[in-house]
Amino acid sequence: MSDLAAPGEDRRSIPSSPVSGQTEDVNWQAIESNSDFRELIREKRNFIIPATIFFLVYYFGFLILVGYFPDVVDVNVIGNINIAYLFALSQFIMAWIVMALYVRRAGTFDRLAHNILTRVKGEKK
Known part of the structure; x- marks a missing residue:
């Protein structure tokens, strides 16, 4: 270069x-x-956009259920614990699952970024 x-x-x-x-x-x-850069952007987009949409639908689904269908989520499951409480707690679990999936996928992102850096630094010499 x-x-x-x-x-x-x-x-x-x-x-x-x-x-x-x-x-x-x-x-x-x-x-x-560079094709590696385009692949990095494509890989990130293919994970981040669907994961974000899924989590937003999951989160707002809870609010819609509680707001428009209170009788459905008011059903007791265990003692005084109802579906609304379980759904609300499941959002913490779902956030951890999405995070774990992202961490696993980040290895691919890191590999692609490393390839880009190696190529750029190699061209500098």
């Missing part, structure tokens, strides 16, 4: 090390057009 940016290229100096204060030119357009 050349030290001079071609006309129209988006190059900005970023610190290569917060300690040393040295800067490197990064060709952001080249990174953006």
Whole structure:
């Protein structure tokens, strides 16, 4: 990779090390057009958007049930514990499940990001 940016290229100096204060030119357009970068964005989008939609539907589903169908969620299951309490508590469990799925999937994100960094740093030499 050349030290001079071609006309129209988006190059900005970023610190290569917060300690040393040295800067490197990064060709952001080249990174953006890289297939690994596009795959990273696609993988993140394919997980984050459905997970967010699922959790919002789950969360607001509880509020809709309690607001519009109070008789359904007022049914006692164990002693004085009703469906509404169980559903509310299940949201904490569901948040942990979504978090665990994200942590597992983050390995893929990290691998793709590492590939991008390796390629960018390799081109600098």
